[in-house]
Amino acid sequence: MKLVDIYRVKTYVIPEYADKVIQSVLSVDELQVGQYKNVMWQTKDGMEQFVPSGTAVPTEGKKGEKERVTSFRIEFSIPRDEGLLTKVIEQGIYAAHPWDEPVVQVTEEREARKHES
Template sequence: MQLIPVYRITVFVPPADMDALKAGILSVDDLAMGDYREVMWISSPGLEQFRPDQAASPALGKAGELSAAPTVRLEFSIPRDAQRLQRLLREGVHAHHPWEVPAVFVDESLFPLPTRERAGR
């Protein structure tokens, strides 16, 4: 087993915008992990809540009002490379997400990549 240092990126997105966001992310990076490409984890349903300040330009709701919207949790990982991460966030996530300030979280983690010499394979 090899432990690969990765960035784990979590993005919350409205269900109607999930496919466009996935396509935007994959247009920037193939999200390869071992012998697999386009590796993503999707969890649903969820609810995102926010109250925009007066200076905000919300896509949903009004300044000062509490808003809530259905959301899907999309997660994916890439090897730890700060430039790759910045490009993916800028050109893949922010460029294709409908919110002014998307809920995006980046964690440093380890991905246990099995070696090919696994029993029974």
């Protein structure tokens, strides 16, 4: 067993854009864990709430009005490399996400690897 330093990345997206965001992320990094590629998790049917204001360009809803939409959480890990993290967020998530300010959460964690690779 080996512990490796990783970034855990989470974002939330409406269902009709989930596959587009996933494919965009995978075009930047194959998300490999051990001998497996494209490793990620999806949590379906969450609820996202927001009020567009200021210079927002909402894909859903209207400025000044509360909006609620069904969203999926997409979560994955990558090696703890800031350059890769920037590429995954900017070229993977931001490039395909419909919101003008998507929520992207990043935490520093450690993951166990059963097999050395």
